Amino acid sequence: MRTQIKFIINPVSGRTKGGVNVPDLLNQLLDTEQYEPEIVFTRYAGHATEIASQAATAGVSVVCAVGGDGTVNEVARGLMGTQTALAILPKGSGNGLARHLGIPMNLSHAINILNQGEPSAIDACTINNHPFFCTAGIGFDAHVSSVFAASTRRGLQTYVQMVLREFFTFQPQKAILRLNGEQLETQCFVVAFANASQYGNNAYIAPMADIRDGLLDVCLIRHLNLRKAIGISYGLITKQIATSPDAEYFRTREILVTSEHAFKFHADGEYIGESTSFNVQISPLALRVIVAREEGRNG
Numbered sequence: 001m002r003t004q005i006k007f008i009i010n011p012v013s014g015r016t017k018g019g020v021n022v023p024d025l026l027n028q029l030l031d032t033e034q035y036e037p038e039i040v041f042t043r044y045a046g047h048a049t050e051i052a053s054q055a056a057t058a059g060v061s062v063v064c065a066v067g068g069d070g071t072v073n074e075v076a077r078g079l080m081g082t083q084t085a086l087a088i089l090p091k092g093s094g095n096g097l098a099r100h101l102g103i104p105m106n107l108s109h110a111i112n113i114l115n116q117g118e119p120s121a122i123d124a125c126t127i128n129n130h131p132f133f134c135t136a137g138i139g140f141d142a143h144v145s146s147v148f149a150a151s152t153r154r155g156l157q158t159y160v161q162m163v164l165r166e167f168f169t170f171q172p173q174k175a176i177l178r179l180n181g182e183q184l185e186t187q188c189f190v191v192a193f194a195n196a197s198q199y200g201n202n203a204y205i206a207p208m209a210d211i212r213d214g215l216l217d218v219c220l221i222r223h224l225n226l227r228k229a230i231g232i233s234y235g236l237i238t239k240q241i242a243t244s245p246d247a248e249y250f251r252t253r254e255i256l257v258t259s260e261h262a263f264k265f266h267a268d269g270e271y272i273g274e275s276t277s278f279n280v281q282i283s284p285l286a287l288r289v290i291v292a293r294e295e296g297r298n299g
């Protein structure tokens, strides 16, 4: 019997990439002896969660998110805790979870992985009950998400320009971190909560994060001047941030953060809002994903 697979395509993701007609590509490359495909397009933000959740209830084996991290997050939250596996055809600009899982950025290659892949369970997380699968954070990274969300311009270059501009006016705030029975009162430029190793675009905020270990990798950056920020940025792209004296790491199942001043927060790069209190938790192995056979065994 063929495996039922539902493709959920976000027509507005990856606007800067243009060009690729995903249904045509699937017609050419998907192994239809193995898969029985159905293709749907999202009509509004949040629609992907509804479609994915209905597919899981109907017993569809695989739901494939065709889009960026926002689409992957929406589909994954509809599948968490079910037997239906997530697949990813990356079409966004960051593609953090796909990159972490070794899914190729080239869509044809990604379809080939799907043809030969197997399900493998990964951890799922929440920040104040908002699910995330890659990274969440409070402080500067969330501030950048909020500015980026409000902008009509997209692309890596816009993003880098925005980060530079915002860096010079952003002020760290005091917070209390509670984790592993300990309490830490500190200035926070960023507190990143990593399930996967990267934000996306191969920016490795927690290079040693294991997505199947039942633990969050927490990265605390207390404050940064320009010289230190250049070091951190270099560490992000060379996977060496953990050796920086300006980035501290903790592993935990749960973390509570409280502050007097509100912090902005994001989940999988999507700006969510502001709060003075954060509860970040992990649900071990709560999401099945289709990965290359080797990745499932070793990754």
Ligand SMILES: Nc1ncnc2c1ncn2[C@@H]1O[C@H](COP(=O)(O)OP(=O)(O)OP(=O)(O)O)[C@@H](O)[C@H]1O
Pocket: 010, 011, 012, 013, 014, 015, 042, 043, 044, 045, 046, 047, 067, 068, 069, 070, 071, 072, 074, 091, 092, 093, 094, 095, 200, 269, 270
């Ligand atoms: N039909 C639609 N119309 C408008 N917005 C949509 C639609 N379908 C999904 N969305 C929203 O589009 C947003 C962006 O999607 P996504 O993150 O996948 O693409 P991206 O921003 O290009 O990629 P990346 O996050 O990697 O930069 C998501 O927040 C999602 O809720």
